[in-house]
Amino acid sequence: MANQLSRLDQVFGALSDPTRRAIVMRLCAGEASVGELADPFAMALPSFMKHIRVLEESGLVESEKSGRVRTCRLRPEAMAGAEDWLQQQRAIWEARLDRFEAYVMALKTTKKGRGVKRPPSTTKGKVLRDD
Template structure:
């Protein structure tokens, strides 16, 4: 669990930046070269590369260099780890809220006086 926690920390840290989230959003539509990812960004190419390095270190993005072109792809398997963590939290809260709803329904003072 410790290794998984470290991976989640890196992933959420990478996703905490709006520029990196925009890159992940773009890559969710398909692979792109570094220059394609940099095009809409108001920053230098080296800055884009630094953001990509953070995404790659987190496991969210895989890159492959062929000749002079580096192509980036989203690693959907890595996203499943974050999705599972979020779903586990949601499921736990839903159970708690369901129990609270049941408790409130059982303790409703008007429940017995309605026809």
């Protein structure tokens, strides 16, 4: 059975390897052949190709072959997916901080500032899902 990975799993997974991040960085500067991409790395080609395949499966990279050379290019939409997820989490985090600050301020002005342990949470007990 095909091991149903979510897109975010694959994108973050792909980016968790320094070789693959370097490939992505290189491709930001423009498309390139497999050979060109592999050149800076002290690694056998088949090993390197596996990285390319991981990047393709994650959607971060696409490639097509013309003649005997395969040309790779970036698909920035895929990267945007990961970026969005991170920004979203930060937004939630910051909103909470704001609420917390407001809460502390409120306590302060009513002169009851004791026993402040944690900010009010609106997601008590909810199961959180992301994809």
